[in-house]
Amino acid sequence: MTCRHRTSLRRPPRWTRFPLLFLVPLVSFTSAAKTTTLIPNTTFSSRASFDALFAPNYPWGTDHNGAARMSPSQIQLSSDGVLTLTATRAPAGQKPASHGGKQIAIKYLSGAVAARQHFAPQKGGGFDFAAEVKAPVGRGTWPAFWLTYVDGWPPEIDMAEWKGSGKISFNTFNTSSQVQAKDVAYPQPGEWHSVKSEIRDVDGRDVSVRYYLDGKLVVTQGGKGYVGKAMYL
């Protein structure tokens, strides 16, 4: 997978440990006829329900395009349905990651989880992805709740991405250069917030994505040729 994100930290952050919390994900599939829940809000309340629908790490492995390596040791579940992903400094001697022909020094261990199922918007249908989140926004942090194409890149839909600027971003990619990106203020990062994306077929080829923060529509963007394309969550 190729990606446009920055590939390294400009400066090591002062903290050595930060958590990203996810509560009650809810993913549903919509067609003209009905709505089906694919990932219920109880998914993170036990190891068995997590394992049925999610796997640790990225779908392609432990590394992506940042200075953190994913490890199952950084993932915690709790009986009230909260998933906690924690970044900590990596033990010395990590092999560098490789992305886009570049070597990236690994400075942190962190956590990622990927849904076992893939999500391909269908003609006349769509998906809702919703989550309650507590996400850090400090410099050097980069949590994300996102979809990316299984067979290449793009499509990519960033349903919530915090790039260490204090803001939250919502992005839809048609190509690496044709991107709609919306950054807005992210108040009180220490509190829970809700994010939701509604993805809908427009014309049998393209989709629209409505991005919500705390129940308010922030922006509507378009995804070219997304219908029928399977995405990872």
Ligand SMILES: *[C@@H]1O[C@H](CO)[C@@H](O)[C@H](O)[C@H]1NC(C)=O
């Ligand atoms: C989970 O979803 C059910 C209905 O699907 C709802 O009644 C319940 O309040 C939800 N729980 C939380 C913690 O949001």
Ligand SMILES: *[C@@H]1O[C@H](CO)[C@@H](O)[C@H](O)[C@H]1NC(C)=O
């Ligand atoms: C991407 O394509 C969709 C569908 O054609 C369109 O609505 C959207 O404006 C395009 N995005 C950009 C950045 O051009």
